Amino acid sequence: MKTSSVTRTRAMIAVLVAACVGIVGVAAAGQPPVAPGLQFFQVGHWVYNAAFQTAFHVDGSTNQVDARVALPGVEPGAQVAQGERSGYVVERSRITVFDKSTLSVENAQTPPAAEVPVVLEVAGGPYLVYRNAGQVVRLGDPAATVPAGGPVSEPAVTGDGSVWLHRVDSGALCELPRGAAVLTCPAQVEPGHTGALTVVDDRPVLVDTTADALRTFDRDGFGPSVPLGVDLPATAQVASSTADGRLAVVDPDRARLHLIDTAGLDQRPVAEPVEVELPGNGRYSGPVATARVITLVDQARNEVLTYDSKGARKSVTKVPGKAGAPRLARGEDDRVYVENQDGSQVLVVDGEKGSVVTVDVGKAADDRSGERPTGSTTTTPSTTEPAPTTTTTPPVDDRKVTSRLTPPVARATAPGAPGDVGAEAGDASATVRWDPAPPNGAPVTAYHVSWNGGGTTVGGGTHSARLEGLANGVAHVFTVVAENEAGRGPGASSGSVVPLGVASAPDVTATTTFGGSTVTWTQPDLRGGTLVHYLVQLPGQPDRQVTGTTTDYTSFTGALGSLVTVRAITRYGPPGSPTSTGHPGTAVVPTLMGLPVVKFVGVRWSGAGRAIATVDVNNSGFPTTCKLSTFNLEGRPPVEVACGGVQEIAIDVPGVDPGRAVDLTLNASNANGNAQPATWRGVPAAGGGGGARRSGTSGGMAAR
Template identity: 45%
Template sequence: MTDKAALVRTWRARVPVVAVVIACVAGVVAAVTGAANPVSAVQFLLPGHWVYNVSLQSVFHVDGSTGDVDARASVPGGPGDQVFQGDTSGYVVGDSRITEFGKSSLAVEGTTTPPAREMPVGVEIAGGPYLVYRESGKIVRLGDEHLVLSLGGPVGTPVATGNGTLWLPRTKAGLLCRLPADADQVSCPVLLPKSHVGALSVVSDRLVFVDTRTDTLQVVEDDGLGEPKDLGVDLTADAQLAGTDVAGRLAILDGDHMLLVDAGLGTAGLERADPVDVDLGEGEYSGPVAAGSVVAVVNRTTGKLLTYDSEGKHKQTKDLPAGQGDPRLTRGEDDRIYVDGAGGEHVVVIDRDGGFADVPIQGEGGKDGTPTPTGGRDPEAPVGTPEHSTEQPDQDPPPREDPPPTTQLPPPTTQKPPPVTEQETPPPSVPPSPPGAPTGVGATAGDGVATVTWGPAPDNRAAITAYRITWAGGGTTVAGTARTATVNGLTNGTSYVFTVSAVNGVGTGPGASANPVTPVAPPRPAGQATQLQVLLNGDGALFDWDAPADMGTGTFTHFIATMTGAPDQTVTGPAAGFDFDPSQPGTLTFTVRVVTTTPDGQQLVGPVATTTKAVSGGSVTVSRGPATEEWCGETDACAWMHVVLNSMRPNTTYHLQPYSDDPGYSNPGGECTTDANGYCDTDQFAYAGVGHTVWIVVTDPGGVDTRSNDLVWEAG
């Protein structure tokens, strides 16, 4: 790290302290002068919530205590992006990129490619925030240096405890994993009921595991799970659990019912209260989210937000503004519930006692460009000045005094009202201009190909006629209605950045770029094995082959060899021996495949190489026959080989071929004709090689081989 980078990082870490000092000084000045900046640096230290407005390509900060929008930063993003905040930075998170912005500078400070193409679950706690990619089992701790950890498999919904520890259930693997604050490794010290369905929650500052298969609750202790407690309710596997309790009760959303279950973790000796079953009515629901003494759910079918207290008493219902997609419920660090519109066009703040604050997210602002609580009114404008007054006062108006309370209507006035203007002069029309930048540009790569996607660009009062996609070394144009393009002919192993620009009748707008992608060829399995050979003997077969020249892109693991027909058998290795009954005639099929493993652990099985071998069903026996001096002379070792064919084809002439492990031995072979019973007995092939092994291979007219036993030759 350079000295300059270290200095910048040190300055960023000290921003909160500096912000407090500046805010205090500003407060003193305001008390003396009677004026204050509507966006003080101290506001970034107060509890609040960030939301992303995709149409305005900006993040907005909502002060939960006042319901005011007090900060805005222009940050590129796409539909569905979410915002998570740390101590000094915020992060706009999508499925293809993570964009960091400074909470004090309100400027973009960097972009990162996420470890997986999925929308993560975000957790804002001390030391974080964290992004949990549930399907791929990845965790990202955002900060000056992002930390990426792998859990080795999919995880359930994460939960954070008060000490900053992140807990993640792997119910399929039967593990409960944790990541303490400032730790750089994940451990899984607690065993869960394997393959049980369940979820985590924090009740009275204690972590609990709710098993929806057994309908029980267990406290997570240092050495494992505590004794199970019966919940007293019958849950389905799809039941959703709030991450925190509501006044000591678990909030469980199960279909169109919400169950409030006393966890029994309060004051010792108190009897557990009966569960409360709240019928929410027909619809599809999201949630629940609990904070303080209130729990909230959203009916996605009707677009209504509903809140209840810990006893199940209905508190309020609110119609949410219509929008593209479903609203999102989150619990902030300030113990308030925030309900974001899917496009970030509005936020509903729910206090601990259930009170609502509806906050529209608008693009207009005051003189300094900062959004105001009124959604566009300048706080420095005089209070008594009408927004559309045609007269300008020469001096400041006197302070307005509120009239005393009265139960009578004020007397009618004799002053005539100002004349009403029947028609206002329309504002001058704005001429069309080149379009804006497309939103949500992303790219994915394949084998020599990439797919580019994007959202619509602002047309700026002239219809978009085309989109232009460019990259290093090429470009293409597609129709104005297109939202995707396929780019072929790319080089595998080369990184590409694709930029999309919109075109209308006025010109071409600015481009927006996707994350870099690198086309790669898919892993290739090995080819077919070659030189397949089968050698039959008295009680089986030896199957042999050569490895293919093309071993694919993976690392060789093993061969899979099979024999079918007598009976089926499978073995692995560079060659294979199979046992079978040679007295049963038939045809055996032998196959072999090559198995390789890719660097990411994927096993690839190559194509099948096949050969067959016929079995006669008879037997051949060789033994030492009578002594002879023919061919090998006067020696005690010289004798004929005695060959017996049994249960072979009747009245058939077989070719007999003798073999020896003596490399100097050769013999042209002989013949033997079976009788009507398939029997033949003959003495042939004089031999004297003491200590060597001999055997006979018998071949019928159709080319079917039958091998004899092995015989070690001894002296006479």
């Protein structure tokens, strides 16, 4: 019995998988519930065309538009997700539900956040993941809105319908099982580590871009970890699945596509990573992987690029229409669908060959030859009998269809998404930058920047925003939305950044003696962080990590006369949390040049219990202080005088009669440091003579 592709789609052809047996079935309204353990895979892709205010279904197997639903009043840039029986048109302020069998609008729902979500068309779904708000909406049965507790990264999905999420603020790795309404978080990423989630052989895997490793995890926590073999930045874009056992990762900073062999997760021999040089300036959408093909979009050239798992380019296809950020989606039919900015063109990527076919949705809207005949029927062969199952659809009012498909007069629409949104963290702050959004017929009047816990608005001619008052140590993702007279367009988000407080500079002092140099400092303002250690750097010496506030250098190599730098290293959160390097405090390590040089000329008695030391002090022209002490003082303070040249210093030595020996020590210091001490031991000469100028009295001993 012949049937058209229109009626096949409207009857919801789906591939039904049970164990290893493939079954073809029909998901029509009024049918009995699906048996447990069975799973529907949806065919094709829905796209919303703002000019015609209509959602169109593109059949990837025929590259034809075979169904449409009129949806007046939907904002431009809306996404369309499909489930087993319903389609969902997702706007920032509304989710419109339509029946895929009757192609009629059923109801509308209110989303949990005014941001553009990640759409997942998977078993048990579809799902909408609101990354900044940390909310997951399941539109399938049973419908639910599940809080994640904080912002999340790009999700990953395993074959059983479980959605896996990475909390970017806490590092928790969480699972939302199919049909569940509560997240479970069995694993925790170490603080300070960045990464992305993917699926390898139907297992969730963390791509740790800090450790450059693949790490398996499941409901029991982390499993094996294997090296990536490449150095990835935190900005790496990771495919959510593999192609022929290789994981595709885009390094936008170096314009490179890495194809990483994942065999090591099963302890099999690992092939070397494949590196592909990409065109463009580092602005890419994707990568998206099918069974054998990797797809990404060069946003600078507005081109779709496809590669096989060995890195060979399969095709380069221009995206028709206005430049912007095309939207990529992997269909459950193992094809990749690329929408241009206004939904007028859909590029269908063959998941096996990498070839690309462009479907002109606007032309199909003008050409009503594919419109379903009144009273048409849909038949699909049974898995056991050739007799068809028939679903009769209601007649279509031809007059209404005509009015709905008449293209409106050209008018301005809401702007497109801003390009290349990036964020740079500071101290309790971040700077967000973006490329201008396509205006779509009317000047952009404002950009709205939002994050979990706040938002701000800047003028349409501004393409950056400095955001203050952010919480240090907390991950932030920023979304930018453009607005013109027609409304707000879709948003684009930055990667996750963590603001960190920067400790102030310590006050540093350096002194030098003939025994070495000593560096001391004060504890600075740590700006709310916890001190990890101080980083002390001196040319010619290894860097030091010191927990106290002083350190000594006994080797002078490359040190004397150099600038020593001390910074406080702080962290935010428990051990292992992100750290911040404080502002530098500095001091010059004094050289031996300019230090005082002292020696004894002689010592004589000046009566019982009193000696006169004649000393020679070379103070290099700097004010210098001398301290004369003796063992016989038994802990009393030394005599302290200003000194320079040859002079006499008197010191009391109580209890020592002339004719007995005394022990004297002379220290001197100036702004350059301390002299090498001079010592004298012996029996002082009888009193008289000297010729040197006298200094010092026993006044220093008055308190004895």
